[in-house]
Amino acid sequence: MADALSTTLAALADPTRRAILARLATGQASVNELAEPFDMTLAAVSKHIKVLENAGLISRGKQAQWRPCKLEAGPMRDVAALLDTYRAFWEQNLDQLDAYLTKIQTPENDSKN
Amino acid sequence: MADALSTTLAALADPTRRAILARLATGQASVNELAEPFDMTLAAVSKHIKVLENAGLISRGKQAQWRPCKLEAGPMRDVAALLDTYRAFWEQNLDQLDAYLTKIQTPENDSKN
Numbered sequence: 001m002a003d004a005l006s007t008t009l010a011a012l013a014d015p016t017r018r019a020i021l022a023r024l025a026t027g028q029a030s031v032n033e034l035a036e037p038f039d040m041t042l043a044a045v046s047k048h049i050k051v052l053e054n055a056g057l058i059s060r061g062k063q064a065q066w067r068p069c070k071l072e073a074g075p076m077r078d079v080a081a082l083l084d085t086y087r088a089f090w091e092q093n094l095d096q097l098d099a100y101l102t103k104i105q106t107p108e109n110d111s112k113n
Numbered sequence: 114m115a116d117a118l119s120t121t122l123a124a125l126a127d128p129t130r131r132a133i134l135a136r137l138a139t140g141q142a143s144v145n146e147l148a149e150p151f152d153m154t155l156a157a158v159s160k161h162i163k164v165l166e167n168a169g170l171i172s173r174g175k176q177a178q179w180r181p182c183k184l185e186a187g188p189m190r191d192v193a194a195l196l197d198t199y200r201a202f203w204e205q206n207l208d209q210l211d212a213y214l215t216k217i218q219t220p221e222n223d224s225k226n
Contacts, residue, residue, distance in 0.1 A: 005128075009122050025199065025202065074203050076203060077203045080197075090189060
């Protein structure tokens, strides 16, 4: 069985599943409501929802008639914590790019001066 | 072909690949150096490195003799941006948990009062 962090990341590694989470960020929704915008079978959407549910990224209501899906963002916290350990690296890269762009756009730094 | 964000997330969804990135955060390393701590074949480690390289999370040096792997954190920025859109949700959950724990641990709020 995969570790929790790998399960969360794998669940997020699909555009349909990310779209489902984005929809649920606006409020709870039934499987039918979630399926509506997608050009795929209800079975295919249900499978994506199951992956998200297994990863703890959504929960299902308890009512027998209407079991709405609800966003559970908790597992994303560990992913954010992982990425934070690398933040200095991509910010450094942006700083280097910024310094480079400033350099080539500043006439005073031109080789003819 | 998967979108860039899905490719990045899928590449991160493996503990060995995350360990390789963590090692590279301390400096460049050869494939042999990266493989050393793992109880797996060099071919298996090379495959993981290839996945990370295809996701743009590492680059390889150009020297023929020694082609060190280098961390490229740039693609993680988009994942962090995605997670940031959900930050309010998990912080809200933590706030609710915090409020609940404060409530049950405060004698003044006890039902006998």
